Amino acid sequence: MTATPVLSVRNLVVEIPTRHGVLRPVDAVSYDIHAGEILGVVGESGAGKSMTGNAVIGLLDPPARIVSGQILLSGQPVHTLRGDALRRLRGKRMGMIFQDPLTSLNPLLTVGDQLTETILEHLDVSPSEARKRAIAALEEVGIPAARDRIDSYPHEFSGGMRQRVVIALALCAEPDLVIADEPTTALDVSVQAQIIALLKRLCRDRGVAVMLVTHDMGVIAEAADRVAVMYAGRLAELGPVREVLTDAHHPYTAGLMASTPLASQGHRRLRQIPGAMPRLGNLPPGCAFSPRCDHVQDRCRHDPSPTLDTCDGRAACWFPLRSQKDNTPEHDQEAEA
């Protein structure tokens, strides 16, 4: 694992100036994604997961902007790039898949038009070669009879097929990194699993690094190699998916797991986390999760939670849980020691 990660995000801070003050939808977030790896980014809506993805690909809607931190693509900084230089990277080096396949495709252009346009933009090939590649791209994502369907308009495909087309579009110029922003949320449950399987296969076959943004723990458990849990703009926990899921160190992750039905855990009572995530303009002092935390201590209410680098590397918490069974107060002293 000494290879340069495909994507490396370092202390990324995104701010939105509003009339009520400056909001920080992304606050000191750091993570790496390596080739052939799927990083799941999970959290409630408004936790900053999509905003992180948009920041990486350089599509933040003004007035949102990156104020500090670094985004490195295979070691090269991209957060400093503007305009055309940034545009040339999009599609070519990093692709993006959106949530709703119904609205992500231009209704007035055929699927083939949109594919060849993207290929011709980034690869030095002839139009007929681009068309061949477009058909191949459709075949790769599992569109049956791709040769016949390439001149169809988006509305002539079903929802699941459209999401396959979207994936083909994101991958057709062979990027190293794909940001998938809730790629299954808008789909029927039966189709969700197919799309996840497709993403996993493409990631493995092509060695693409995938950032999978979702609010669905089930999807994470199914697809991701590592998981980053976000809460109110900050990373709460980051680690290998099996460890985080079975042995959460951050009370928020633990609460999230306890509230998610997972087939692997058999029958058990689901619990919910009391309260709701605070709005960004209205964060409590200290740790953002402290008002909802079962294990809250005085320190949590005053000191902002530590970043991952400054504590144990797994959970951004003053008093990380050791294991799910070990919920007694003693562990807090141990953690401080």
Added chain:
Amino acid sequence: MADTSSDIRPTRLRRAWNSDIAWSFRHAPVAMVSTLVVVVLILGAVLAPLVAPHDPFNPATLNLMNGFTPPGVANQFTGDFFVLGTDDQGRDVFSTILYGMRISLFVGFSAVLLAMVLGVTLGLLAGYAGGWTETIIMRIADVQLTFPAILVAMLIFGIAKGITPPEYRDQMAIWVLILAIGLSDWVQFARVVRGATLVEKNKEYVQAARLIGRTPFAIMLRHILPNVLNPVLVIATISLALAIIAEATLSFLGVGAPPTKPSLGTLIRIGQEFMFSGEWWILFFPAATLLALALSINLLGDWLRDALNPRLR
């Protein structure tokens, strides 16, 4: 009711001051200037009998010798002074503008009121009742919308003129104008209100109100109407500018306010005749007033639409 409202008045005022709309107003210099212009013009029109230096429609005070006095210069025969000059009859242009604005604004406000009452009522009815009522109302709206409002207004004016006996035509002209412009402009209101009603009708709270036995009339008044006020307000503001322009246009074309009761449009029609002979002020000042009035109301409406529509912010 009375004492509760006095109880919460300070907080309500404070809340109004801090509300989004007030915030956006305080940060929109265009809106503030427009409001100032509109308020000054309306005050001038309403207080015309007090403010105007002359009564342009009292023949006893007119002196033909004062005719064609340029603005800001004393008349060479009588030595009288007129800020904005005089017309061919020796009438003070400033005073005729104030009185003309009275008529323009009266027709404008009345026509919009008529259109609003008609449109909101029919829109609520169509949206809530559905069925044949809705089909008939909205079909009529569709047919009318095929034609530009100004043409419909002209037509209504023409028909009404045909019906009124010739000796009453001048007297009735103002009311016919209001009717014509008002009837030509209700469709916008009806469409928006109907759309909103359809949405609100199926919400739980309306269903609940229906379940506990509220009459349809009460439901429409208490529950649905408040929800459509914002778009209605925006349309009313923009309609006001359109109605004032429509009135001026009709009067300019000679199918509106009669020369005995000139509105701004009539004044411009009269002034146009003197444009070629160099008496520009008889045309220029009424035209500038009309433009200032219509433009500031439009700017205000534009701002209001943006301020009330969070999506565009």
Added chain:
Amino acid sequence: MLAYIIRRVFQSVLVLLIVGLVAFSMFAFVGDPVDNMLGQERTQADIERLRQQLGLDRPFIVQYWRFLEQAAQGNFGLSYRQGRPVAEILMERLPATLELAFVSGLLALFGGIALGIFTAIRRRGAAANVIMTLSLIGVSLPTFLIGILLIYVFSVELGWLPSFGRGEVTDLGGWTTGFLTASGLKALILPAITLGLYQMTLIMRLVRTEMLEVLRMDYIRFARARGIREKSVNFRHALKNTLVPVITITGLQLGSIIAFAIITETVFQWPGVGLLFINAIQFVDIPVMAAYLMMISVMFVGINLIVDMLYFAIDPRLRVDRTAGGH
């Protein structure tokens, strides 16, 4: 698709029938046509004879049908004021209005779309803001004031262009045109700008609003995320989607140019049907009013139909007959 077109045609006919009813009611209830047609020396017998002749003693619905029959053949009777057949007067005046409307329409359409795209793409630019502010003045400026302003500058002060009339016209077998002479073209400039400017501002504002709406769409974000050039995003992806809703309203706008010509024709004493209509209102010349109304309705309804057909040409979703439901 065929079913849709048939339904639209049916609706158009319905509109025309309703307008016909309005026009006919004007004949029937506004002023007494018998009064208008007979002079001062009339006897009761004259009145009765004329009533019978005109079919005024028949039931309402029969009279309405007769009116429609006559109208379809272009027969609207005699003008009360001029005593000549209305159809003849209209045909004489129509070329002037159509030529004016055509030139103004082109100006409004191309100017409006170009400026709309520009102000949408350069939303935060200074030039776009200036144009938007000017356009608001343009919307607030009544057409007749624009005309007067242009006359003042270009006719009174500069003396470059004529302030009234059509100039020299050429008669091409019943169609008089001003396109073929220098003075005819010169006379056309000011009225065409006056008539086109207002519609141009409306079209421009509409295109801008729609385009901004489209630029917010997911597929635009997705196109950007694929690294498509800004030029292609704007003109290939956004513009086409903008034009679909713009076409309807623009079509209607162009239709209303013919109606707004009434104002321009009055300002410039342009000898078209609009000026005729305004004079008819002033003198309560019912046959001319009714005929004008019917004529303009046919034009509007025709334009609406054409606009509907254009929809199919642009939007593939409509071209296909409801393929696989899905969502």
